Amino acid sequence: MNLSLALPPAPTVIHRADYQPPAWLVPEVTLTFNLGVEQTRVVAALKVRRNGQSQTLRLNGDGIAAEAVLVDGQPTNDWRMDGADLLVELPGESHEVSITTAISPVANTQLMGLYASNGMLCTQCEAEGFRRITFFPDRPDVLSVYTVHMQGSKDLFPVLLSNGNCTQQGEGPGAGMHNATWHDPWPKPSYLFALVAGDLVANQDTFTTMSGRKVDLGIWVREGDQDRTHHAMQALKDSMKWDEETFGREYDLDLFNIVAVSDFNMGAMENKGLNVFNTRYILADAETATDLDYDGIEGVVAHEYFHNWSGNRITCRDWFQLSLKEGFTVLRDQLFSQDMGSAAVKRIEDVRVLRAAQFPEDSGPLAHPIRPDSYQEISNFYTATVYNKGAEVIRMMRTLVGPERFRAGTDLYFDRHDGEAATCEDFVKAIEDGAGIDLGQFRLWYSQAGTPRVTARLDHADGVATLTLAQSIPPTPGQGEKQPMVIPLRIALFDPASGTHQGEQLIVLDRAEMQFAFPGFARRPVLSLGRGFSAPVAIDAEISDEDLVFLAAHDDDPFARYEALQQLIVKHLLAVLDGALTDAALEAGRGAIAAAFAAVVGDRALDDLMRGELMILPGEGYLADQLLVADPGAIRKAREGLKAYLGRSLEAGLLALHDRASAVPYALSAEARGARKVKTQALALLAAGVPQRAADLAAAQFDAADNMTDRQGALMVLAGLETPLRQEKLAAFLARHAGDPLVIDKWFSLQAGSLHPQALDHVKALAGHPDFTMTNPNRVRALYMAAAVNPGVFHVASGEGYRMIGELVRALDPINPQTAARFIAPLGRWRRIEPLRAALMKAELERIVAQPGLSKDTFEQASKSLG
């Protein structure tokens, strides 16, 4: 008996240290596509040039076979397969290699390579999808000039798009066919190739660049969706202008196209001159999109546009450098959104995302540095660490040198590396040289994983305040011992009597322990530390509730104000969870929080967007992350208990707030958006405290709604309550929005994410709903990701939630491994969950790795989560 058959696949691990320059370059490539949904034939003609000693040209492939191979125009048999790769022996310095492949877009459920979505054809090549289309050195340091010929049915594919400029369009070959040629003058790696063919219509506009060039802009969607593209178009034009003003970056083609597709693994893709977007990040109108959706569209449109310089003009040498383009581009889109709306609220939201998604990653089995050292499947490294922590790391550089010197650094970076495939080290060096700063020790942020923990204590004696800071970085997989990092901390010391401070300072913690003395304080000041969230660290400050209440009311840094209130709540809930609180202490703690909330609800100086932000309690995941071993059931109970208390004790104020906000008519202004935000936040608290009252109010908000924000907010609250109104409004919503997939996604996800005690049963039933499908990632995420991050579903004590996600992973893996692998992380948290649940979670992971034929994607995540 062959025992190895029963074992999981032996993983191939790719190491950053093993990087070798490509043996052959491909200065030019011509692709010819004969398009069909069932079958597409591709001829790839590669001009190759030797770049070293090897005569062997390695062309990567994945699930494709060569129908013909030609070298210098002659058919040849002088090639062989090595696994999925095709190897050709070439004697000379340069040759032309031409290969024919046939692929089936309709059979491509992975959505990598060329696939069909609603009858249209489109591509997704990052990171390694191009090799599913044709054989090629599919690595980001091989840059080529692309010419693309496309031909296909005029009927099925009236629109033919690719990167760059359209240089030719014509009839034929044959009846009912047409063709087009596209040429992209900018050398690019294969992951930026894109092609789209389908029945599409465009919202067209123009933008004139800073040097006076006119660029034609097109957002391509299905007939009927044009009216929902205006917000995306405005975001695109705003992004183009902002990048010129803020980073000196001008667009470099005559054309910029965006296509929206409904089947897409991620948010969007920055293909040169032809961005491809998930429809959810393009389509919006008041009837179907929430204010958050509008923000998401603005941010993602900007993100992909900004990649034109941070990603495309300067790309990555290898995939270990992913944060070079993603971290930097996330920072750029964050700064853009800060400038377009409320900077304070945007910063708080970005920190909330970091804490909800990245901190748990950094403290779990999948922790990795922003520049990883090894991987099995690169798709698994499109993570909150590479993206969001990567952005925080570059933001810290900016904080250390200030915006002007930072700009000098990025100018140098763009100038020095334009046209290259660069490394993270190249970026740091350019900031060092351009901004004039030594980032020697700072580079540890690229190599060390784990969220640094900073402890802080403020002493006061003889008119001097002394701040004692210490840092430690917890061990992460493969990294036991850590060195002290460079941690920039913006601080202010408040005079408690006047409520003011003498100006903010930047201090830098770069040793294990340090003291900073601040003379001139007759009274003990109140410490405001880590203002603006100046470093991606967890701060443990010895600070009294009284000081937190003071900061929550007086801090002039909006993030610090938010943070003080969050800290007050976190401390209280952790004490509740500890079980050691006396009734009197419980009452006092709740009372202090209620008083702070009452101040927030009633503070006339606050704008509603910020008020709404302050009314959001720390998330269950973030609370769990504060504990070595968490009991998710207890966390839910404690948090909902506090919400109920706030809802009851602040009922009158919340009702008045809801009433006032309900009078504000629909608009996209900050005022009107703020009004909608506080309305739903008020409902959420009331729902916990006075459910009957809240149900009626939510139903009224639902019925009166003339926009999706109000309608969805009300329905979300109703979905968590045991009231006949729940079913009634859910049914009304479904009927109203039948046939609009993005809205049906909301319908699934608000039920899966609800606080209803039977939410797990609801999810199970929804899996059998006629509108549910496993082949659309948006729909799968709408139901199951919402469930996996809802502790009331995922962590039910019986383990049924784990089983459900485990079954999902096993069923989805053969269809779409990239999406399946994303569901491993919640199960991978088992070491930080109480033992009964932990054992059930672990058993589910074991069942997953035992599945025969598991994808690399899922195997890597599941095996690392067990290991």
Ligand code: TRP
């Ligand atoms: N580069 C894309 C972005 O951040 C990410 C992306 C889109 C992606 N589609 C993908 C990554 C598919 C991996 C696989 O904007």
Ligand code: ZN
């Ligand atoms: Zn990106």
